[in-house]
């Protein structure tokens with residue numbers, strides 16, 4: 615029996631990341647080769663012409679899995695009955711900015727979109743926030759969607775996770791396929807903590823195998839933390855293809871499950887695990903099954919990791935207080 619299509623909403627669809635994302639969703643790169651999709655694309659009025667061009671290109675690909683397209687500048691239309699929502703649309707930072715400098719400019723977008731999701735999306739919608747500052751924008755959207763369970767809101771730290779995998783592979787000479795249990799803790803920002811103490815290379819502890827605390831502290835961690843800025847400096851624009859790829863990885867694993875013996879990094883509403891205050895949108899090691907994520911429990915956190923986790927979580931709490939003061943959350 616043919617599978618019925620699912621509705622995938624993408625905001626900022628005519629932007630850099632949107633252009634890398636839509637074609638891969640339409641060709642099965644997110645939900646697999648048997649799942650037809652209807653793409654529901656949201657843009658702002660000045661970008662509607664550009665979006666028209668993107669849709670012409672989607673049409674021209676004649677993707678067998680693309681069961682329909684919707685273009686709109688109204689979130690109430692773009693999110694109608696959406697099963698998945700990828701919230702990308704928002705301003706990227708430029709050179710010399712931190713992602714949190716975008717809070718005021720971008721935060722308001724996520725109040726409107728949270729309400730529109732609440733009122734129009736499928737009650738089971740899975741939301742991924744990519745637009746920066748992603749964790750706190752997700753907190754804003756979640757707060758403005760009281761009828762949608764909090765656990766359906768997530769933010770993207772999978773790009774950081776993938777960056778950490780590739781740095782570790784280069785250091786150890788292993789293939790990324792041999793690296794398991796990577797974790798990004800905290801905020802998608804320069805305070806995030808990529809953790810090698812629970813990670814494995816070829817089944818052996820990664821930190822022990824690297825056995826080089828100087829490299830870990832002075833090279834690995836800052837390289838992953840500042841990779842976004844390094845790409846902006848080199849490219850003159852923020853990461854797009856790698857960001858889109860990570861968004862697909864995040865949604866695919868959430869929908870289809872993580873393999874046995876591995877986990878992924880997702881920013882999810884904290885339940886208080888690992889001392890992260892309840893409700894903060896913080897990155898954790900997560901497994902997924904049956905379309906639901908769970909935070910991996912029982913990891914030993916040593917003093918070094920504790921300090922790093924506390925620092926990034928403190929930044930998330932500050933961002934939460936800022937958006938509360940701005941009236942974006944209650």
Ligand SMILES: NC(=O)c1ccc[n+]([C@@H]2O[C@H](COP(=O)([O-])OP(=O)(O)OC[C@H]3O[C@@H](n4cnc5c(N)ncnc54)[C@H](O)[C@@H]3O)[C@@H](O)[C@H]2O)c1
Pocket residue numbers: 625626627628629630631632656657658661702703704705706707723743744745746747748770771773774802852853854857
């Ligand atoms: N979480 C991550 O790992 C990660 C990685 C890369 C980029 N990002 C962030 O993703 C966002 C998008 O990046 P980009 O490079 O695609 O930027 P871009 O400027 O190329 O595209 C953004 C698009 O969003 C649209 N837009 C703006 N406001 C909107 C709204 N209210 N509703 C719908 N669309 C709207 C714009 O018209 C534009 O087409 C930025 O905030 C960037 O910092 C996050």
Ligand SMILES: O=C(O)C[C@H](O)C(=O)O
Pocket residue numbers: 706707713746773841842843845852853857
């Ligand atoms: O760094 C940025 O501003 C873009 C993105 O969040 C990234 O990590 O590449």
